[in-house]
Amino acid sequence: MTDYTLHCFLQSGNAYKAALMLQLAGADWKPQFVDFINGAHRSPEFRAINDMGEVPVLVDHTQGDLTLTQSGLILWHLADAFPQFAATNPVEHREVLRWILFDNHKMTGSLSIFRFLKVFMNKGDSPEAQFMKGRMVAALKTLNRRLDGRDWVAAPHCTIADISLAGYLYWPDQSEIDLADYQHIAKWLDRIAALPNYARPEDIMPASAEV
Incomplete structure (x- = not known):
């Protein structure tokens, strides 16, 4: 048996945060596919694991x-x-706690909804999506300013705050993010990608039960 099992699916940036942490740490772990797209997270079996019905x-x-x-x-x-x-x-x-809270409320809280509406619902031009995009851009500008003159968000080394904030940013095209507009973020993402054991979402999280 491995040390950790992560219930996840490829398209989830929140799941990637946990998967990336496990991967960077060199942990002994395995992914367990959740068929989120077809509603497996709402099943009684999954809610017995997580009553929130989330991944x-x-x-x-x-x-x-x-x-x-x-x-x-x-x-x-x-x-x-x-x-x-x-x-x-x-x-x-x-600082780590402050930036994780910022990520959950401001960054992921807007980016993930805009991406979902655009990519999975084909409603990227809707007023709701554009509102979330505006909040996403504001959060990106805040993070970009934070990284001006520093390598990492909350400490002199990479912390879980960096891993949390980066979770959705390796799909920039899906969220209409041009990293050329956020050069400090782009360099920071490159630093994370250069860490030992780094892997992209598609390399460590399953897209189906067969993977």
């Missing part, structure tokens, strides 16, 4: 099959097991 779900077999949901909490838990991605002092601790 990702991490099962930590090293702690008696401890089951965790929500990408931010999963990253926080994994940082205890892999402290090279954790904060090293109270100041960094606060």
Whole structure:
């Protein structure tokens, strides 16, 4: 048995945050496909695992099959097991938490909805989608300013805050993001991609049950 099982599917940026963390840490883990597109997350069987009916779900077999949901909490838990991605002092601790909250509320909270409406619902030009795109652009500008003159978001080293914020940004075309407009973000994404064990979403998360 592996140390971790991650319930996920390829198109989920939130699942990629957890998968990327496991991958970068060199963890012993395996993906478990969730057929989200066809509603498997709403099934009684899946809700028995996660009553929120969402992906990702991490099962930590090293702690008696401890089951965790929500990408931010999963990253926080994994940082205890892999402290090279954790904060090293109270100041960094606060900054890591601050930027994970920013990601969940501002970055992922807008980008993921715009991407879903555009790519999966073919409603990218709708007023709702354009509203979320505006919020996404504002969040990207904030992150780009933050990375001006620094390599990482919350500390002198890569932390779970970086991994969280990067989760949806490796599909820029799907979200109408031109990284040439955000040069500090582009260089930061390259730094993450240069870390040992890095892998893109399609290389570590299943697109179907057969993968």
